Amino acid sequence: MRMMKENVQGFFDLPHHEKQKSAQKPGSLEGYGRAFVTSHDRKLRWNDTIFLKCHPRSCEILIRGQKSPGIQVIRIALEKYNEDMRKLAAEVVKYIGMALGIHEGELDLLTKSFGEGKYEVRMNYYPACPEPERAIGLLPHADISGITLLTECGNIPGLQVLSKDNCWVTVPPVPGGIVVNLGQIMEVYSNGTYRAPDHKAVVNKEKERVNLNSTLPVSSVQELVRQR
Structure with missing residues (x-):
């Protein structure tokens, strides 16, 4: 986690022309850029993103056209980080399955699905914003995936969750901690x-914020949902 935090921050600190070497290609969300920009007429979010489909494919897009030793270090750190996050996700859903009382065979299939299913990672950079009340960090939404593991790269809060009484509650960063966010696949x-x-994500007037979202859509879990 320490290596990943340092290297992600290092990537966003690179000059713009260096980051553009890993930029998104037309028609693709993978690489460096802004997520879900479908029109230049819509309001843009106050963030930059690196989005990668890491499994079953590797992270070759991040190093495309890059010869910098720093980029190679990011790739090595990311591959290790991805491996560990996949193991953590499998452990989390194992205990969820145990709490649900599912039988042993289905429990094994559930944990295997999260250990071997599709995996994506998104690295987010939220610059300091002079008028945060007028900016969009990340629009309110619920994840459609199975599970998302959020790692903060600093101590700047920005994640807010909607409570049962319809109020937005800030989730404070915990040093060395990982926020586990369940998606709609697990709800179903x-x-x-x-x-x-x-x-949602809000932005800060004085300080930047960097984090990592590790997401497991897990197509085979969708099959489990249909079976249930």
Whole structure:
């Protein structure tokens, strides 16, 4: 986690022309750029992103055209980080399955799905914003995935979750901690026992914020949902 935090921050600190070597290609969200920009007429979010589909493919887009030793270090750190996050996700859903009381065979299939299913990572950079009340960090939404693991690269809060009484609550960063956010696949799988919370990202007037989102859509879990 320490290596990943340092190297992600290092990437966003690079000059713009260096980051552009890993830029998104037309028609693709993978690489460096801004997520989900479908029109130049819409309001843009106050952030930059590196988005990668890391499994079953590797992270070659991040190093495309790059000869910098620093980029190679990021790739090595990311591959190790991805491996560890996949193991963590499998452990988390194992205990969720145990709490749901599913039988051993299905529990094994559930944990295997998260250990071997599709995996994506998004690295987000939110610059300091002179008028944060007028900017969009990340729009309110619930994840459609199975599970997302969020790692903060600093101590700047920005994640907010919608509470049961319809109020936005700030999630304070915990040093060395990982925020586990369940998606709609797990909500459906658990028949609503576990909920996919609405959440958003706000920006800070004076300080930047960097974080990593490791997301497991897990196509085989979708098959489990259909079976249930």
